Amino acid sequence: MSALEQLIEALRRLPGIGQKSAQRMAYHLLQHDRAGAQQLAQALQHASAVVGHCQRCHTFSEHALCPICSNAARDARLLCVVESPADQAAMERTGSYAGYYFVLQGRLSPLDGVRPQDIGVRELLERVSDGVVDEVILATSFTAEGEATAHVLAELLKNRGLRSTRLARGVPVGSELEYVDLGTIAHALVDRRAT
């Protein structure tokens, strides 16, 4: 395989990149942006080498504790459980949450053989047993697997006498009712709140 073909092959491993896009990227980098290719190669190697996981919440971190877990000013009574570092980042960008996080390694998926021990449920149960956490906010996805994961976690937490909550389901901000799917409207109706 030529160096160009090897590059196209490697680019195809990126999520959402097929043969055509990989070709376009390879040609672009070699023809117009060799400095960009070097920068990307170095960033990949650097990140692979230094980015590990926070010992406490398991998000990506270059240090033993991530900046959030190292921040003593946050509310230790709240723990938000998400499926991935990307979900945690989205949550954090809202600026509306002041507690700590616990990042699972994905979500339960019995059909794919993903069991509680594979996504870090044991570590979560250890984490919540610190006597300080008072409410666990289950912020897994609103997909079948995310819901199932939240359900299993809620049961486990309940058995340990811990209170858990789930993010509200409802109509997304900025959407016109006409275009919202019916399941969402039905949930929003059930979960309606006093004005």
Add this chain to the structure above:
Amino acid sequence: MSALEQLIEALRRLPGIGQKSAQRMAYHLLQHDRAGAQQLAQALQHASAVVGHCQRCHTFSEHALCPICSNAARDARLLCVVESPADQAAMERTGSYAGYYFVLQGRLSPLDGVRPQDIGVRELLERVSDGVVDEVILATSFTAEGEATAHVLAELLKNRGLRSTRLARGVPVGSELEYVDLGTIAHALVDRRAT
């Protein structure tokens, strides 16, 4: 900037990749495919180091002459002029062309300050003066700039007594006439051929 942010930044330099896609790629590589990240880093460095340009046709090549220019069995009377190695690859994939190529470095664009000497027109005129090339097929894009480039090249070749042709314009294979743009239909009508 953290290693993760540096990686996202570097991925954003890829064509067609915005902030969201770059984030998704970075998270994916770090969480699920560190081997892929290593492979990509190495492929980028290897390709940057070894891929140069063919001395004769200027396409990407790891050797002084690319495999096509080194192939003495092709038809030396035909020379196909394209805008980029990607265009040459597309041409070659058709399997319908047996001549040699000349790869320009882009197309003329007076507004962006891209002049004939910037895209290798002098080298093209040297290449066609070998006394063997008999027909130059202008396969630049069918955009305003590609057409202008073809026009300028046709004039220069004509002045040197060389015959040039242009790829046929017409209705794309597999398309329904109803959905083809009007300019294309108009051209296909003008260039209609006997059955």
